[in-house]
Amino acid sequence: ETGVTQTPRHLVMGMTNKKSLKCEQHLGHNAMYWYKQSAKKPLELMFVYNFKEQTENNSVPSRFSPECPNSSHLFLHLHTLQPEDSALYLCASSQEWTSGANVLTFGAGSRLTVL
Amino acid sequence: EDKVVQSPLSLVVHEGDTVTLNCSYEVTNFRSLLWYKQEKKAPTFLFMLTSSGIEKKSGRLSSILDKKELFSILNITATQTGDSAVYLCAVVPNTGNQFYFGTGTSLTVIP
Numbered sequence: 485e486t487g488v489t490q491t492p493r494h495l496v497m498g499m500t501n502k503k504s505l506k507c508e509q510h511l512g513h514n515a516m517y518w519y520k521q522s523a524k525k526p527l528e529l530m531f532v533y534n535f536k537e538q539t540e541n542n543s544v545p546s547r548f549s550p551e552c553p554n555s556s557h558l559f560l561h562l563h564t565l566q567p568e569d570s571a572l573y574l575c576a577s578s579q580e581w582t583s584g585a586n587v588l589t590f591g592a593g594s595r596l597t598v599l
Numbered sequence: 600e601d602k603v604v605q606s607p608l609s610l611v612v613h614e615g616d617t618v619t620l621n622c623s624y625e626v627t628n629f630r631s632l633l634w635y636k637q638e639k640k641a642p643t644f645l646f647m648l649t650s651s652g653i654e655k656k657s658g659r660l661s662s663i664l665d666k667k668e669l670f671s672i673l674n675i676t677a678t679q680t681g682d683s684a685v686y687l688c689a690v691v692p693n694t695g696n697q698f699y700f701g702t703g704t705s706l707t708v709i710p
Contacts, residue, residue, distance in 0.1 A: 486641050515696060526603065527687070527700040539696055574642070586691050587633060588698060590641040 487511040490575050490591035497565065498599050505560040505594045507575030514580040516558040517588065518550060521572040533558065534580060565598045572596075602626075603690050605701035612708055616678050620704045622688030623670040632671050634662055635687040637703070642687055645673070678708045
């Protein structure tokens with residue numbers, strides 16, 4: 485248990501479905517991240533939130549919609565996904581950027597399969 | 600363009616062997632380099648390196664950074680089957696909430 489909890493751990497959805505991934509951290513961190521992990525590719529940063537404000541959006545398609553209601557919770561809303569979106573989605577948290585303590589703590593990931 | 604390259608991509612060794620994993624980078628305004636171990640779950644933090652030539656050590660694992668040649672190595676001595684995992688390297692620049700990851704090295708230790 486890392487202190488970052490992701491649910492669900494596995495998700496299968498059709499291309500017309502709407503679903504959400506949830507992430508919760510109990511570490512008192514102020515920054516939260518979504519990463520996409522595909523086979524044989526580096527982790528791709530999708531979104532970053534610092535103190536609930538989105539600070540990075542790496543040209544992610546609009547079918548992925550993040551939400552950060554507070555510093556402990558992060559959601560990724562999924563809508564009309566494509567089969568190539570099938571991947572492991574990792575949530576991470578860290579201390580706020582300017583603190584210098586920039587070590588990511590990851591959740592176990594949500595394995596998404598789009599049919 | 601900032602990037603991180605890890606080698607080898609995969610490695611199979613026998614228990615008791617020593618392995619060296621490599622991470623080279625091209626990142627402007629370098630702040631730190633991180634190593635993670637990923638089994639079938641969350642990547643777990645191993646080391647953070649900020650200064651050249653200072654070895655970080657934890658049990659059988661050790662790591663060192665060379666900021667002049669822009670690389671880091673992760674050594675594992677007397678490998679065990681529990682060391683089987685993907686080892687990820689990430690480089691952190693001074694600006695922005697960005698962590699640049701490599702593709703990882705998949706290590707398999709066979710009995």
